[in-house]
Amino acid sequence: MSFASHYSYWATIVLMVLGLYILIARGNLIKKLVGLSIFQTSVYLLYIAPGKLIGGTAPIIAEQFRIYSNPLPHVLILTAIVVGVATLALGLALVVRIYEAYGSIEEDEIIDRDRKAGQDA
Amino acid sequence: MISEHLPILQVVLPLLAAPLIVLFRHATLAWLLAAAASWCSFVIAVLLFFTVPAGGAFDYALGSWAAPWGIGYRIDSASAYVLVLVSLIASVVVTYARTSIAAEVDRDSHYLFYAMFVLCLGGLLGIAATNDAFNLFVFLEISSLSSYVLIAIGRNRRALHAAFQYLIMGTIGATFYVIGVGLLYLMTGTLNMADMAERLAQVGETRPVLSALAFITVGLSLKIALFPLHFWLPNAYASAPSVVSAFLAGTATKVSVYVLMRFLFSVFGARLSLDALHLFDVLVGLSIAATVAASLVALFQDDLKRMLAYSSVAQVGYITLGIALNNADGLTAAVIHLFNHGITKVALFMLVGGIVLRMGTTRFSDMAGLARRMPFTAFGFVVAGLSLIGVPASAGFVTKWYLVMAALERAHWWLAALVVATSLISALYVWRFVEMAYLREPAGEVRRAEAPLSLLIPAWIMVLACTYFGLETSYSLTGAQEAAAALVRGFR
Amino acid sequence: MSPQAAILAALVLPVAGAAGILLARRRPNLREAVTLSCAAALFGCVLLLLPVVLAGGRPAVTLFQLLPGINFAFRVEPLGMLFALVASGLWIVNSLYSIGYMRANREHGQTRFYACFALALACTMGIAFASNLLTLFLFYEMLTLVTYPLVTHHQDDEARRGGRTYMIYLLGSSMALLLVAIISTWLGTGNVEFTPGGLLGNEFTNGEIGLLLALFVFGIGKAAVMPFHRWLPAAMVAPTPVSALLHAVAVVKAGVFTVLKVIVYVFGVERIAGLSSVDWLPFVAGFTIIAASVVALRSDNLKRRLAYSTISQLSYVVLAAAILAPLSVIGAALHIAAHAAGKITLFFAAGAIYTAAHKTQVSELDGIGRRMPLTMTAFAIGAISMIGLPPAAGFISKWYMLQGAVSGAHWNAVAVIALSTLLNAAYFLPIVYRAFFAKSAAGEAVHGEAPPLMVAALCITAAATVLLFFFPDVPLALARLMMAD
Known part of the structure; x- marks a missing residue:
């Protein structure tokens, strides 16, 4: 149980925090989506890595193999990837619409323009 | 027998309606299909509600794959209660939707609206029906993704940014949830909630389990807009089309609360979840902050929809307070408030939809003399508002009764006092509307322009329901009590 | 009609009346006919119940379950009977008066007024007949809500x-304190x-x-015990018939009625008599009596x-109940009826003065008794009743209260009643004196009595005040029955 033997978890945590940081720190909507994707990717890793057994193979039953990796996390993460792609696509579509409506994809500029519009009304 | 397959039909019916609607691409046909799907799922939910055995559950194995391998659906009293709530609100809202979206959504995207609506409904029903933690995540994302679209579908450009905000926050919430589920899976090796609960009892308070609890609680708190994670909600509700505000206010946050309760009480068990992490103190603190702060903010809003949205944040505080109190009455209060607040808020948002249609505005100052222009709308708003306050003979009163009782049972006098004090703040913002609508002279000439009946009738059904369920509590209350018992009992 | 049906009719009739009033909104005469006939029918229903209750019957109706273990139910006992009689009887007179007042002053929104x-x-009626705390609470809150449009009529x-003060005080106190009290009792x-x-x-x-x-x-809060009394003067912005029936009879009496009912039927007079923890109540009530009288003395607005006189008189009821001596509790019940008749007369007179002479201040009333002799005579009778002198109803209730206080050796209470009697005299008698004996100011407009309907109404209530002195049998019998239960 050393630091190195948990390296996949460390990678997960680093990715997770990185993604969240980008989400919070960046005002550009596209960059926010990039951060969101990195954040979600960390979860994929969290699920997949423990499914791997050292020396294990794909779970196709055959005479010569005794150890198999757990297939279930892969299936789950396939689903999660689909969800992630859908989210990203929807997010990008929204950004396109926002750009058409506001002429900007910077959050502070959008809020600023909304405020100005509110004052005019 | 078809009745054996009710649990799956409940979810699949609206999900199947969505692609059909997109194929037909016709506004009226889409409406008919969506309405049929919603009403059918309501009938199914009512059937399930009345047939689910007290103290038991319907188990349904998807594709006949038995539980630990396949995905299992499980309808017990708690999930049946939520199914009825969601499908009831969906049915009333979809009936109302036709006239309302005609005014607020471009005609060529009507069919997309209905497709997203049934998709969202299917997702919400799926969350309540499933017994598989990962399947729940998928349904959560189905309902969330479609609700982002629903919010952004109107003509208001602010809705685009609000939907984007909601997308970011919602995805973070759902991802937190799925991280928590992942940790639980690592510790227990199962995704079936019943098995998970059983094995968690053996694993005990290990650090991964506790962090899973933390991740799931925080993720779901984002979804239910628990203070201070509520910032997405007022923007989303205020800028979305009125139908969407009504639908989401009554269902989306409520279903997420159900999931939170399911995990806290059924999967982790109250002893682990509420004691180990001092969740009681955290939840009580946040609930109080939510009710007080959000009520005060609501009091100073200049927009009717935004006021109602902040009021929703405040009311979520009552629900989580009931959860935190963790006794029979507290949980009953939490469950019945899902229902009571659901119908109340839906009624209010539907009436606001009529105001948007006729007045073209939701600014508070434009509501002067509203009672003369739209007497039935204004009066309905007052009646539903009374339920928001929790005046006797309204649905909100039943919640308050149980919440105060739960607080007193645990000898928290100050909590009981806070509950009543915050309901007085809600009295203030409802009364702000009363004074505006009834006691101010309207600007310009007064023309009687009541909302059309197609909007008024569904809205008034909900308004009357607010009163009915305040007087005749046998269904809503007994159901809530059984649901609370089922949540605590878990999967045994 | 069976007693059960009479109870339900008493609850449903006014609601049906309100519906009828709304339907007849385009025809004022028909609308007022609906009000009057509904009031008469209601009084008839309540009268039907009277012999049953006097004979010892306690008719009861249970409709449905509000919360598990708590029903939406009604049960007529003597105290509720007395309150219902007073309120429904005076509604008839008040309706006559309202018609005169609203028409003479050309008030707007009359349909809403009569319906509310x-x-x-x-x-x-719901409050009077409620058989448990929750049913009572329900009607108590409803009463606040339906009177709000009347208070904000203008x-x-x-x-x-x-209206804001009215709502904040009444809704606030009942939600924050009364509800918690009820739930604590239930737990x-x-x-x-x-x-x-x-x-x-x-x-x-x-x-x-x-x-x-x-x-x-x-x-x-409706009992207006200080410091929860501010709503009552605030509610005086309402048209005078509202002040007369609601804020001298129905609403405030609902308050003291509830206090009395809670002390008698929830706490039990014998259960809490002699407990050290309830000693404070006579002092609070006594303070309210004196303080409100002093404020009344200093107000020029009639x-x-x-x-403020009402606030002080309400606390008589609370004080008499708080002494916890059987005789004084009887006095408290009697005072509900006695004060109602007297105070409604006084308000009727104030409204008549406003309608005929457009005067609202005491200092403007010099010599008005010569122009409005009937009104001011009635006013004098009401004032005598408030002070508690014979031959007016106020004397009887005060007599019982004093008897109870003396028998229980509550000398503080005796002193309070004596002092407040002096104060009452000090703020009522000058009005009567000014009206009849002071010289009118020069250039006074010529006017006579208010419209006949209004004068008739206030004569009836003044007569009732005197009659209650000579024939107090029914209220007295009901009050004794309450203690005998």
Whole structure:
């Protein structure tokens, strides 16, 4: 149980925090989506890595193999990837619409323009 | 027998309606299909509600794959209660939707609206029906993704940014949830909630389990807009089309609360979840902050929809307070408030939809003399508002009764006092509307322009329901009590 | 009609009346006919119940379950009977008066006015007949809500301010204190039914009973015990018929009625008599009596003076109940009827003066008795009743209160009653003196009595005040029955 033997978890945590940081720190909507994707990717890793057994193979039953990796996390993460792609696509579509409506994809500029519009009304 | 397959039909019916609607691409046909799907799922939910055995559950194995391998659906009293709530609100809202979206959504995207609506409904029903933690995540994302679209579908450009905000926050919430589920899976090796609960009892308070609890609680708190994670909600509700505000206010946050309760009480068990992490103190603190702060903010809003949205944040505080109190009455209060607040808020948002249609505005100052222009709308708003306050003979009163009782049972006098004090703040913002609508002279000439009946009738059904369920509590209350018992009992 | 049907009719009739009033909104004469006939029918229904109750019957109806273990139910006992009689009887007279007043002053929104009035009476009947705390609480809150449109009738800034104070005090006190008191009672005893002799057993300690009593007394804001009295003067922005029936009879009496009912049927006079933790109540009530009288003495506005007089008189009821001597509790019940007749007369007179002479201040009333002799004679009778002199009803109730106070050796209470009698005289008699004996100011407009309907109404109530002195049998019998239960 050393630091190195948990390296996949460390990678997960680093990715997770990185993604969240980008989400919070960046005002550009596209960059926010990039951060969101990195954040979600960390979860994929969290699920997949423990499914791997050292020396294990794909779970196709055959005479010569005794150890198999757990297939279930892969299936789950396939689903999660689909969800992630859908989210990203929807997010990008929204950004396109926002750009058409506001002429900007910077959050502070959008809020600023909304405020100005509110004052005019 | 078809009745054996009710649990799956409940979810699949609206999900199947969505692609059909997109194929037909016709506004009226889409409406008919969506309405049929919603009403059918309501009938199914009512059937399930009345047939689910007290103290038991319907188990349904998807594709006949038995539980630990396949995905299992499980309808017990708690999930049946939520199914009825969601499908009831969906049915009333979809009936109302036709006239309302005609005014607020471009005609060529009507069919997309209905497709997203049934998709969202299917997702919400799926969350309540499933017994598989990962399947729940998928349904959560189905309902969330479609609700982002629903919010952004109107003509208001602010809705685009609000939907984007909601997308970011919602995805973070759902991802937190799925991280928590992942940790639980690592510790227990199962995704079936019943098995998970059983094995968690053996694993005990290990650090991964506790962090899973933390991740799931925080993720779901984002979804239910628990203070201070509520910032997405007022923007989303205020800028979305009125139908969407009504639908989401009554269902989306409520279903997420159900999931939170399911995990806290059924999967982790109250002893682990509420004691180990001092969740009681955290939840009580946040609930109080939510009710007080959000009520005060609501009091100073200049927009009717935004006021109602902040009021929703405040009311979520009552629900989580009931959860935190963790006794029979507290949980009953939490469950019945899902229902009571659901119908109340839906009624209010539907009436606001009529105001948007006729007045073209939701600014508070434009509501002067509203009672003369739209007497039935204004009066309905007052009646539903009374339920928001929790005046006797309204649905909100039943919640308050149980919440105060739960607080007193645990000898928290100050909590009981806070509950009543915050309901007085809600009295203030409802009364702000009363004074505006009834006691101010309207600007310009007064023309009687009541909302059309197609909007008024569904809205008034909900308004009357607010009163009915305040007087005749046998269904809503007994159901809530059984649901609370089922949540605590878990999967045994 | 069976007694059960009469109870339901008493609840449904005013609601049906309100519906009828709304339907007849385009034809004022028909609308007023609906009000009057509905009031008469309601009084008839209540009268039907009277012999049953006097004979010892306690007719009851249970409709449905509100919460598990608590029903939406009604049960007529003597105290409720007395309150219902007073309220429904005076509604008839008040309707006559309202018609005169609203038409003479060309008030707007008359349909809403009459409809809300009828609904307020329905709530009052609900309060009078409620058989448990929750049913009573339900109607109590409804009464606040349906009287709000009446208080804000004029829809101007003053009305808005008054209405706000009204709502904040009444809704605030009942939600924050009364509701908690009811729930505590329910948690402690598992029962909220009004029970003769009280429903408290030994669940609560001495200190808890004191706290519970405080929650009840202050939570029942309609009883206007200081410091929860500010709503009553604020409600005076309403048209005078509203002040007369609601804020001298129905609403405020609903408050003291509830206090009385809680003390008699929830706590039980014998259960809490002699407990050290309930000693504070006579002092609070006594303070309210004196303080409100002093404020009344200093107010020049006639309606405001009457409002503070009401606050002080309400606390008589609370004080008499708080002494916990059987005779004084009887006095408290009698005072509900006696004060109602007297105070409604005074308000009627104030409204008649406003309608005929457009005067609202006491200092403007010099010589008005010569121009409005009937009105001011009635006013004098009402004032005598307030002071508690024969031959007016106020004397009888005060007599019983004093007897109870003396028998229980509550010398503080005796002193309070004596002092407040002097104060009452000090703020009422000058008005009567000015009206009849002071010289009118020069250039006074010529006017006579108010419209005949209004004068008739106030003569009837003045006569009732005197008649109650000579024939107090029915109220007295009901009050004694209450103690005998």
